[in-house]
Amino acid sequence: MGAGHGGDLGPGQRLGAKPGDDKTFSKLLGKVLKRPAFFPAPKFAVTAMRGGEVADFVTASLRVVPRRALDKGYTFRYPELEPALRDLLGR
Numbered sequence: 001m002g003a004g005h006g007g008d009l010g011p012g013q014r015l016g017a018k019p020g021d022d023k024t025f026s027k028l029l030g031k032v033l034k035r036p037a038f039f040p041a042p043k044f045a046v047t048a049m050r051g052g053e054v055a056d057f058v059t060a061s062l063r064v065v066p067r068r069a070l071d072k073g074y075t076f077r078y079p080e081l082e083p084a085l086r087d088l089l090g091r
Contacts, residue, residue, distance in 0.1 A: 017070075017079040019063045025081065032085045 023039070030037025047054075066074075078084035085091070 016081060016084065017066070017076040018081075019065055020081055028082050028085060032082065032089060032091050 026037045026039065043056075078087065
């Protein structure tokens with residue numbers, strides 16, 4: 001993203017246009033995969049699979065906005081999560 005858009009956009013390079021939460025992500029991922037998604041991944045399951053640090057990061061409730069990218073006028077290819085997941089997963 002940064003290389004084709006006037007330089008470094010900071011840590012926001014890996015963010016979407018709108019903040020979301022784990023519950024919304026899980027629900028949309030289940031919808032795109034046509035699989036049930038009743039609840040987000042529980043912390044103990046992530047800890048068992050990937051360790052405590054990863055679990056803390058994955059299950060944390062962060063509301064991060066890509067301010068620098070938005071201020072520089074960056075246009076997201078997928079401003080909404082569902083179309084991005086569909087493209088990424090070929091659905």
